[in-house]
Amino acid sequence: MEYVIHLSIVSGIVAILGMSLNLIVGYTGLLSVAHAAFYGIGAYVTAILLAGFGVNFFLALLLGMALAAAVALLIGLVLSRFDDDYYVLASLGLNIIIYSVFLNWNTLTRGPLGIPGISRPELGIGGYRFGLTSNFSFLVLTLLCAVLVYLAARFITRSSFGRVLMAIREDEQALQVFGYRTVYYKLAIFVIGAVMAAVAGALFASYITFIDPTSFMLRESIFMLSVIILGGLANTNGAVAGAVILVVLPELLRFVGLPSNIAAQMRLLLYGLALVLLMIYRPQGLFGKYRL
Amino acid sequence: MEENILEIKRLTKHFGGVHAVQNLSVVFARGAITGIIGPNGSGKTTLVNLLTGMLPMDGGVIVSDGATLRRMRAHEARFYGITRTFQNIRLFEQMTVLDNLLVVLTERRVFASLFERHGAYHLKKAEALLRQVGLWEKHNELALHLSYGQRKLLEIARAIGTDARVFLFDEPFAGLFPEMREIVKRQLEALREQGAAVLLIEHNTELIRQLSDYVVVLDSGKLLAEGKPESVLRRRDVLEAYLGE
Numbered sequence: 204m205e206y207v208i209h210l211s212i213v214s215g216i217v218a219i220l221g222m223s224l225n226l227i228v229g230y231t232g233l234l235s236v237a238h239a240a241f242y243g244i245g246a247y248v249t250a251i252l253l254a255g256f257g258v259n260f261f262l263a264l265l266l267g268m269a270l271a272a273a274v275a276l277l278i279g280l281v282l283s284r285f286d287d288d289y290y291v292l293a294s295l296g297l298n299i300i301i302y303s304v305f306l307n308w309n310t311l312t313r314g315p316l317g318i319p320g321i322s323r324p325e326l327g328i329g330g331y332r333f334g335l336t337s338n339f340s341f342l343v344l345t346l347l348c349a350v351l352v353y354l355a356a357r358f359i360t361r362s363s364f365g366r367v368l369m370a371i372r373e374d375e376q377a378l379q380v381f382g383y384r385t386v387y388y389k390l391a392i393f394v395i396g397a398v399m400a401a402v403a404g405a406l407f408a409s410y411i412t413f414i415d416p417t418s419f420m421l422r423e424s425i426f427m428l429s430v431i432i433l434g435g436l437a438n439t440n441g442a443v444a445g446a447v448i449l450v451v452l453p454e455l456l457r458f459v460g461l462p463s464n465i466a467a468q469m470r471l472l473l474y475g476l477a478l479v480l481l482m483i484y485r486p487q488g489l490f491g492k493y494r495l
Numbered sequence: 496m497e498e499n500i501l502e503i504k505r506l507t508k509h510f511g512g513v514h515a516v517q518n519l520s521v522v523f524a525r526g527a528i529t530g531i532i533g534p535n536g537s538g539k540t541t542l543v544n545l546l547t548g549m550l551p552m553d554g555g556v557i558v559s560d561g562a563t564l565r566r567m568r569a570h571e572a573r574f575y576g577i578t579r580t581f582q583n584i585r586l587f588e589q590m591t592v593l594d595n596l597l598v599v600l601t602e603r604r605v606f607a608s609l610f611e612r613h614g615a616y617h618l619k620k621a622e623a624l625l626r627q628v629g630l631w632e633k634h635n636e637l638a639l640h641l642s643y644g645q646r647k648l649l650e651i652a653r654a655i656g657t658d659a660r661v662f663l664f665d666e667p668f669a670g671l672f673p674e675m676r677e678i679v680k681r682q683l684e685a686l687r688e689q690g691a692a693v694l695l696i697e698h699n700t701e702l703i704r705q706l707s708d709y710v711v712v713l714d715s716g717k718l719l720a721e722g723k724p725e726s727v728l729r730r731r732d733v734l735e736a737y738l739g740e
């Protein structure tokens with residue numbers, strides 16, 4: 204049972220990352236591989252404030268979201284100068300820059316040593332204090348966040364704003380002629396996606412209780428991309444499905460009797476294989492509404 | 496109100512050594528269709544690109560409703576009431592026919608658009624436009640699944656759906672079957688009726704003769720001739736520019 208709860212929590216966190224990245228990549232067509240940077244910002248702000256200053260989780264969460272928004276605004280401005288392949292390369296560079304900050308700002312992040320002893324969230328209502336220390340209560344919190352992100356994504360994609368995002372993906376310059384200042388739309392969705400990723404980061408830090416920079420490397424951004432490519436671009440349900448599949452599927456490898464170290468190796472191999480097969484046989488992903 | 500809603504003065508654009516548009520001055524009248532003809536590469540599409548800010552101009556000015564513009568950016572075209580279609584059709588391919596229209600009908604401001612959903616009002620407008628060009632049955636199809644002719648019609652409907660007063664049509668008849676040509680003709684005439692300024696780029700001189708109130712002939716980016724279609728289309732230099740290619 205604990206194991207199922209654990210997988211559900213991880214799936215929930217990955218689903219948040221998938222849904223938010225899908226807004227940027229699937230709907231708007233901005234092929235960003237910098238998403239792990241904002242995930243990391245949410246995680247580090249939470250870790251530092253919880254472990255170092257005993258700040259309440261929910262306050263730390265809000266501050267993490269705010270910092271992610273500010274950084275996303277800056278990064279988004281830089282990225283707005285690039286298109287297509289250059290956009291991918293620039294976002295790749297920016298992910299590496301943020302990762303290096305996590306790795307090298309020792310006084311703040313403890314660098315490669317990471318930050319241990321991050322506490323679980325605590326709710327204080329009146330005089331009562333209630334810690335979400337059990338995994339089950341943490342699952343409830345994770346699912347609540349995931350549902351909120353899901354609803355927000357649906358609200359966005361069903362609005363006129365959401366239609367504009369898709370039109371930017373299809374032909375940005377033609378859209379401009381119809382009176383849209385597309386830069387602002389791109390910035391807005393980039394910031395919104397980053398804020399959502401920061402929520403996932405805060406949950407991750409508090410759940411695992413230890414973080415180090417390796418969780419926020421370029422590799423993680425690419426993992427998030429595979430989640431939405433598998434689930435299908437421009438479909439919020441697809442992002443959730445992709446997250447659950449990519450979290451649960453590798454675990455099944457253990458049940459077929461593979462030792463866990465080999466299973467871990469196999470996992471990467473499987474991701475790669477799944478993506479290649481998908482590109483060949485079903486380029487729109489499982490539930491996709493858009494082909495790259 | 497002034498009669499001329501759009502005017503260009505000494506408009507110039509070159510690509511390296513190629514003078515695509517040279518010192519071009521033309522007045523486009525409201526409630527009229529201005530035909531623009533000229534051999535391949537004479538600068539017709541470039542003119543449309545300049546007028547919609549899709550290319551920066553190198554010299555000259557655009558005068559719109561009395562405002563003199565030395566530069567135009569793409570998103571400003573709508574502000575000056577200018578819209579267009581594209582010679583090489585540019586639809587929002589992986590969006591439905593309906594969404595292709597709704598996007599020109601709904602809110603342009605970022606924040607407000609987030610809190611807007613298309614309502615009965617937008618739907619009614621989109622439906623009316625799609626019915627005008629015979630595409631309502633296709634409204635749930637992706638644009639990329641339409642036939643070539645239907646795609647041209649959708650582009651025209653999308654342009655008409657904007658609240659523009661200047662319409663730049665870049666070869667809207669090219670490759671269309673006769674019944675679709677009739678639909679396009681009706682749309683252009685309706686716009687003229689409503690007092691819009693319509694620019695029609697077209698190689699078929701018969702269509703130009705039928706539809707345009709005024710004709711502008713370009714050759715190598717320069718004004719070769721202008722005037723009423725009957726007289727311009729009879730001029731020897733105009734015929735030579737065309738037959739000479």
Ligand SMILES: Nc1ncnc2c1ncn2[C@@H]1O[C@H](COP(=O)(O)OP(=O)(O)OP(=O)(O)O)[C@@H](O)[C@H]1O
Nearest residue numbers: 510513515533534535536537538539540541542582
């Ligand atoms: N973006 C560009 N970069 C470089 N050269 C260009 C560009 N656009 C147009 N040209 C050149 O400018 C000249 C005018 O081209 P334009 O497309 O305006 O002609 P056109 O009159 O529309 O021709 P057609 O009847 O074939 O559509 C041509 O020599 C063309 O090669």
Ligand SMILES: [Mg+2]
Nearest residue numbers: 539540541582
């Ligand atoms: Mg042309």
